[in-house]
Amino acid sequence: MEETKPLILITNDDGIFAKGLKELVRAVKDLGEIVVVAPDKAQSGKGHSVTLDMPLWYRPSKIDEEIRAFKCSGTPADCIKIALFKVLDRTPDLILSGINHGSNSSINILYSGTMGAAMEGALHHIPSIGFSLLNFAPDSDFTTAGKYAKEITQKVLAMDKTFQKSICLNVNIPYNDPENIKGIKICRQSAGEWKEFFDERYHPSNRRPYYWLTGDYYNYEPQEEDTDEWALKNGYVSVQPVTCDCTDYKMMNELKL
């Protein structure tokens, strides 16, 4: 009897036509049966948001002749929900999200649609991994990222099934050649802050101001070797194990109301 291949559900937040998604599919297609359910348009910065005020739709799309792929009108987290409860006829063994164009280290995980999708998978006890490359260019070279995406996916698929259910990983990959990566480092999320700058412009007709959100990131702990920012700056692939429990347990003990 032939063993059933693991079912791997893939999504992203840059949209189904992004290079990073195609490269992720290419990197892992030998590891299982792949189904893609990805947003029909870019969904960067959408975090874990879901669509409640509008209906959703999904339609067949094309990534590669051999892969079942669907584009969906919603956010990355919507894509996971509609995939699990509507598109797929069995529960996936693994969810992959990415490869994102740009970093999702430090507090960027909170804004990340890539990680919103992975965390949605984790809420349903499906091992989930978000991959991000530290380069925003649409035509980035994904050679290194694809190599590590495959390696980490293989390692997670080989894990004990019970342990696997707790796996939710935020993987960030430096934009280096493979030979200039020092290895994989398991990290915590760096503490940092975006100091925002609102770029003011004026509407051509009514002359009213509008603003583009931009900003500069400040790392509060650049020397801490257990953080993702340190790992990335020092040539490692950072892997942050992620929880969906937002409780501050330390504060639970200290707070009196």
Next chain:
Amino acid sequence: MEETKPLILITNDDGIFAKGLKELVRAVKDLGEIVVVAPDKAQSGKGHSVTLDMPLWYRPSKIDEEIRAFKCSGTPADCIKIALFKVLDRTPDLILSGINHGSNSSINILYSGTMGAAMEGALHHIPSIGFSLLNFAPDSDFTTAGKYAKEITQKVLAMDKTFQKSICLNVNIPYNDPENIKGIKICRQSAGEWKEFFDERYHPSNRRPYYWLTGDYYNYEPQEEDTDEWALKNGYVSVQPVTCDCTDYKMMNELKL
């Protein structure tokens, strides 16, 4: 010399015209100088998402004759960013978000625009509190919720300034009369899951299907008295201290890659 009143920034995710926002303003207006920067439309389910693909705008609006108020085209987290870096000329002493129409207990915190705004405040080291009432009706009675919002706000304003900087609270309030509330309980986030149901309908012209996201919530630990779900079911106001650090520290120790 007159002491400067604390500056309290208020937002929500139901939009600037929601009753819950007006009731929150009313409940706390004696406690400081209030400025409202809230979404111009409903933003439920937007989580911590931010607007990167479109510019933002904000305009004066009206809540109450005595209150400076602005409506903003973005998400709740955008409202906090634009308030902190564009609208306000000093850093607020406190950020309040809500009062949300509907619960944000358990995993709903991840989808919550109300809590996205509070967590955005916490990233900038400003004590931040999200309030939610366990009733979705637009004309809900906010008497109990307002009472507890005021009480908790007063207690947080009275805390030591250094300790305050770590305050990010997810407050949920049962829809009971004040005399039927047993008190305030500090809680952790319940583990649970939404089993989704996609309500399928058909476009009137092209007959293609579309789907409304609905679902049923399952509480995995209904007996655990330290959880927010237990507290709410048993007549307490639940207060979850929240962290923006998504690292799973237990998994950090166990994971080998």
